[in-house]
Amino acid sequence: MPKETSLYSRLGVPTDASPEEVRRAYREAARKLHPDINQKPGETELFIGIQEAYDILSNPDQRMAYDNNLSPDVFAQPVQVNTLYSRASLTRSKEPQLIYVLLELTARPDSKKPIGAPPLNTSLVIDCSTSMQGVIMDTVKSTAIELLHQMRAEDIISIVAFSDRAEVVLPAGSQLNAKQIEMGIRMLQSRGGTEIFRGLEAAYHEIARFRDDKHTNQIILITDGRTYGDEADCIKLAQQASIEGVEISGLGIGDKWNDEFMDKLTSITGGSSIYVTTPKDIRDYLKDKFHNLSQRYAENVKLDYNKPANVDLRYVFRIQPETMHLATGSPIQIGSIPREASANLLMEFLVTSLPAADRAVLLPGRFFLEVPLQAKSQISIRLELERPITKEPDRTPPPAALVQAMSKLTIYRMQERARQEISQGKVKDATRHLQNIATRLMADGQNDLARTVLKEIGHVEKKQALSDGGGKRIKYGTRGLVMLPATVKQNE
Amino acid sequence: MIVCPSCKHEEFEGALFCNECGAQLPGTPQTGTKNIQRMAATETLQPLRPKPTETRSSSGAPPTTSIDAPIAIYVMDAGQIIPLAGRDEFTLGRSSEQQTVLPDLDLSPFQAYEKGVSRLHASIRVNSNPVTVTDLGSVNATRLNGQRIPPSKPIPVQHGDILTLGKLKLQMIIRK
Numbered sequence: 001m002p003k004e005t006s007l008y009s010r011l012g013v014p015t016d017a018s019p020e021e022v023r024r025a026y027r028e029a030a031r032k033l034h035p036d037i038n039q040k041p042g043e044t045e046l047f048i049g050i051q052e053a054y055d056i057l058s059n060p061d062q063r064m065a066y067d068n069n070l071s072p073d074v075f076a077q078p079v080q081v082n083t084l085y086s087r088a089s090l091t092r093s094k095e096p097q098l099i100y101v102l103l104e105l106t107a108r109p110d111s112k113k114p115i116g117a118p119p120l121n122t123s124l125v126i127d128c129s130t131s132m133q134g135v136i137m138d139t140v141k142s143t144a145i146e147l148l149h150q151m152r153a154e155d156i157i158s159i160v161a162f163s164d165r166a167e168v169v170l171p172a173g174s175q176l177n178a179k180q181i182e183m184g185i186r187m188l189q190s191r192g193g194t195e196i197f198r199g200l201e202a203a204y205h206e207i208a209r210f211r212d213d214k215h216t217n218q219i220i221l222i223t224d225g226r227t228y229g230d231e232a233d234c235i236k237l238a239q240q241a242s243i244e245g246v247e248i249s250g251l252g253i254g255d256k257w258n259d260e261f262m263d264k265l266t267s268i269t270g271g272s273s274i275y276v277t278t279p280k281d282i283r284d285y286l287k288d289k290f291h292n293l294s295q296r297y298a299e300n301v302k303l304d305y306n307k308p309a310n311v312d313l314r315y316v317f318r319i320q321p322e323t324m325h326l327a328t329g330s331p332i333q334i335g336s337i338p339r340e341a342s343a344n345l346l347m348e349f350l351v352t353s354l355p356a357a358d359r360a361v362l363l364p365g366r367f368f369l370e371v372p373l374q375a376k377s378q379i380s381i382r383l384e385l386e387r388p389i390t391k392e393p394d395r396t397p398p399p400a401a402l403v404q405a406m407s408k409l410t411i412y413r414m415q416e417r418a419r420q421e422i423s424q425g426k427v428k429d430a431t432r433h434l435q436n437i438a439t440r441l442m443a444d445g446q447n448d449l450a451r452t453v454l455k456e457i458g459h460v461e462k463k464q465a466l467s468d469g470g471g472k473r474i475k476y477g478t479r480g481l482v483m484l485p486a487t488v489k490q491n492e
Numbered sequence: 493m494i495v496c497p498s499c500k501h502e503e504f505e506g507a508l509f510c511n512e513c514g515a516q517l518p519g520t521p522q523t524g525t526k527n528i529q530r531m532a533a534t535e536t537l538q539p540l541r542p543k544p545t546e547t548r549s550s551s552g553a554p555p556t557t558s559i560d561a562p563i564a565i566y567v568m569d570a571g572q573i574i575p576l577a578g579r580d581e582f583t584l585g586r587s588s589e590q591q592t593v594l595p596d597l598d599l600s601p602f603q604a605y606e607k608g609v610s611r612l613h614a615s616i617r618v619n620s621n622p623v624t625v626t627d628l629g630s631v632n633a634t635r636l637n638g639q640r641i642p643p644s645k646p647i648p649v650q651h652g653d654i655l656t657l658g659k660l661k662l663q664m665i666i667r668k
């Protein structure tokens with residue numbers, strides 16, 4: 001076998017390609033290169049090579065024999081994927097059944113060592129509307145200045161101030177004149193209303209000047225207000241950002257901003273939103289955020305999948321880093337993988353019917369991600385979630401880590417449901433669910449949060465709506481509870 | 493279909509929790525209270541003296557203790573003081589099955605698992621001045637007075653400082 005062209009590269013598939021992916025690649029090539037249709041000289045030879053590759057790779061025994069002769073480096077992936085299922089098997093039955101999967105993505109131990117943090121390409125987008133005036137604005141300013149001083153020489157940072165118009169206070173660049181920038185930040189004036197799109201657009205423009213897969217491309221939006229009329233434009237921009245690998249995170253200050261909009265805007269890009277009320281929290285969040293940015297290993301992580309018709313992916317939640325309910329459509333924007341910890345997703349599948357075979361595929365898919373500091377930075381990793389089907393129901397208890405995470409996630413989901421019921425005018429159902437949430441929180445020792453929920457029930461009964469602050473406290477409070485009891489499987 | 497034992501709501505086969513009332517469904521391992529086991533690390537430490545009568549200080553000042561170790565940690569939720577004596581450095585974590593390296597101080601009796609404490613979470617160096625704490629690359633991080641500390645870097649701590657391992661709160665008691 002000639003060494004220089006591996007059978008995998010002849011077919012143009014990754015070394016972890018599934019039989020289905022091998023078949024698809026072959027068909028595609030055959031359609032273009034088959035001797036019956038090809039025209040250019042040399043294509044027949046090319047096709048013979050591909051035919052040979054397919055013959056071997058489509059046969060499990062021959063493929064294994066071939067793989068055994070390849071260097072293990074060929075199969076080494078920089079990210080390891082661990083899977084934990086809530087049940088060992090699915091039960092042969094006519095009823096629909098649920099199964100939960102906890103995924104853990106970690107950097108490979110050996111690929112952790114020589115690698116530092118990728119340089120930042122980050123833009124701070126600061127709301128300078130009148131309402132930000134005072135202590136809040138001062139805190140944002142002083143934290144921004146503090147963070148600027150911590151930037152490394154290779155980091156690129158830009159700052160955009162916006163109200164009903166946007167101003168680039170600091171254009172993207174890495175040659176910082178600290179004094180001058182400090183002056184610029186200190187001079188920021190609060191005035192006018194909040195038009196987020198203007199700020200985002202300017203920041204996106206700054207990021208785009210240096211955007212590539214070797215940087216951590218991040219927009220951090222800091223706002224305290226509702227944006228009016230430009231939501232659709234913001235979402236469109238987020239979709240574009242997502243394609244370009246730019247993540248958007250949101251820091252919402254106080255009770256007036258639109259959390260649902262902010263969640264949507266940020267989750268499109270794999271980012272997240274957070275709710276803070278005190279100047280200290282603003283500072284802590286921003287410092288934490290920059291710390292986390294400097295801890296990243298892989299970025300722009302997406303899960304592309306083809307869902308079988310008999311399976312419904314009902315819910316995807318990111319437990320780590322930064323808890324967030326993710327959209328289930330393919331590709332799922334997962335965000336990033338930290339260097340030292342892991343990224344964790346919890347998925348709920350509803351299997352509506354079972355195939356005749358003795359195994360059911362839940363989700364055949366592929367992760368796509370970027371590891372900025374590696375020579376080959378674009379990585380893809382195959383994911384195949386499947387379970388055997390047994391006649392008798394499986395009685396092994398689900399893994400504790402999964403149960404633990406689900407116990408908290410259930411509360412968060414009850415909260416989501418109550419919100420939905422309120423928006424549909426089903427106040428009675430909503431108050432009942434809020435009551436149940438309070439009971440759960442109480443049993444969990446979350447007394448403060450439980451009290452907030454109980455207080456909110458009164459508000460909902462009177463006004464048929466959640467209060468601005470209470471609704472946010474419940475949402476971000478219950479979301480923050482979802483945390484893993486240590487890892488699924490630690491690297492030891 | 494599974495019927496929720498507390499509210500009679502019906503859930504699909506395979507559900508772990510009731511969507512209606514949040515109760516745990518039968519067949520799943522209980523997550524709530526766990527039996528407190530003896531600490532695995534007590535052999536290497538001075539005998540642990542549980543102090544159930546120790547009142548929790550509400551003022552934020554660490555409680556005083558009669559144990560004569562100059563350095564100790566106070567497990568805030570349990571109201572228990574654990575002296576750190578007999579070695580120079582203590583690793584903090586939780587024990588689990590199939591684990592070869594055990595922490596010097598096993599926090600399992602304090603719901604370490606539920607609170608997101610890693611198996612080897614942090615270490616406290618007691619023979620140095622100042623006393624330092626190092627996060628050992630834990631999953632849920634270590635916080636010093638609410639501030640996250642970077643992994644693998646010794647950070648000085650003082651008397652009264654609060655360390656949070658995952659969600660487990662410990663207060664430093666240092667009398668030198």
